[in-house]
Amino acid sequence: MTDTDPVGAILRSAWVVIPAWREAGVVRGVVERLRAICPRVVVVDDGSPDETSREALAGGAVVLRHAVNLGQGASLQTGIDFALLEGGEYIFTFDADGQHDPESLARMARILVEHNVDVVLGSRWLGTVEAMPPLRKFVLKAAVVFTRYQSGLRLTDTHNGLRLFTRKAASRIRITQSRMAHASELLDQIGALKLRYAEAPVKISYSEYSLQKGQKISGLFRVLLDIFYARWTR
Amino acid sequence: MIVPVLLLGLGLILAYIGSRKSLSRLQFLFVILFFLAGAISVVFNDLTMKAAALFGVGRGADLLLYFAVLCGVLVAANFYFRFRENERVLTEIVRRIAIQSPLRPGDHDRH
Incomplete structure (x- = not known):
């Protein structure tokens, strides 16, 4: 890649923020694969009782x-x-759980450049999904409809952890939902701040590990409660 | 007999709250009014009956119950908001500590 290549320039200068809680088993591999593409990686260890910090550090982050422990939203904001x-x-x-593919970063950077946007959001529905359970699929689709109604953003995937922000966008967004409602909060802010956004197809691999680590359906009610609370008190 | 006991209790409670200085003057006034109303409703209990009739509630005791429930809800809401605020402060402190002491791959002596 040459210096005139804008995608390569983004990948070389970007920071990758990885919120991690109890990911000692996988985080090192994730960091190492990422750093082959994007050298600056920061892992936010959200009070893990295990060796997550040591493993991430060993991977070069x-x-x-x-x-x-504060929650994923708080970890993202810290990073x-x-x-x-x-x-x-x-x-x-x-x-941190390995469901994302580092190869997606270049595609997202290209979309940022080509569409001249402030935010690129990964979408599993535009990309490849491997081994997704039907109930998870249903809940995620419902969230898409809900978000379209709530924040007016027309997205195909509202709860994807893979995102790319320009400095301008990142410095204006402020995540206050410490736990899991941050994904919706983020989209609300993108809408309210009128940031330009685009979606990029990304590959998601659901492994037994990532499913076990991922959100339980029972957490949904907590998320909805947090969202409504934030709306009332805004 | 009930009146001096009430007055003594009221005086003690007010003296305690006043000495804490954690309430604003307006809040303190509300506390005094609250306890006065309580004392009056005990001594002149026909007043609560009249008040209940005024609000279309059957008995004075019922009116007091509804009022007590309302107070309970307000107290719970107050604690909830304080809890959220404490959470926000905690997040900010933990975040600052984390950012001020990053571990970088080079420094092996730091962890």
């Missing part, structure tokens, strides 16, 4: 440690704050 402090011009968010 910068590690930020939450003294106590984004750090990336901004380090002068990052582009910020990716990426899941």
